[in-house]
Amino acid sequence: SQQGEEDPQALSIQEGENATMNCSYKTSINNLQWYRQNSGRGLVHLILIRSNEREKHSGRLRVTLDTSKKSSSLLITASRAADTASYFCATGKGSNYKLTFGKGTLLTVNP
């Protein structure tokens, strides 16, 4: 079964607005990652947060992790049309390097 489930499935906003996407998972993890996929392209790693971290920032991205609720959120501030893409959360557990991906949130930023 899918470990990560993103919410919402699709999100449409205006340029300049903030976009928030959520991810829930079912079992314990040791890290959670967010990836972006532009149409017709491969996935690109955005940010990784470890299970002992609660918040992380990278440029216009802010990720939070609540292990008690088994959930994470990705906030993109001051969105741009170029942020239009699908965003996936992926969870890692144990000592292996295997990731389990959710089905993604399709973000559309209208100019």
Added chain:
Amino acid sequence: DAGVIQSPRHEVTEMGQEVTLRCKPISGHDYLFWYRQTMMRGLELLIYFNNNVPIDDSGMPEDRFSAKMPNASFSTLKIQPSEPRDSAVYFCASSLTGGLGYEQYFGPGTRLTVT
């Protein structure tokens, strides 16, 4: 670095034919992953290797699928015989032990269409 390289980028074949997808990971990376992406099932991990050794192939859908990694710079995913339900985008990704630990670098994918 050139990133993860996959070939071909597009493949159209007829049902029953053999299909071979190729991947060159980032130099020095010791993990290699094969994924399949469809609208219905999302991104599924098929198999992954560590130091050229298959670690987990539990995601390989059936015996028609096989994967090899003869050396650190090359891997293949073979489907024989192919079926229309194999139509999907196949991604290869690589990762480095001890980097961020788990970050994966994806190739551009191979779009496979089986008619």
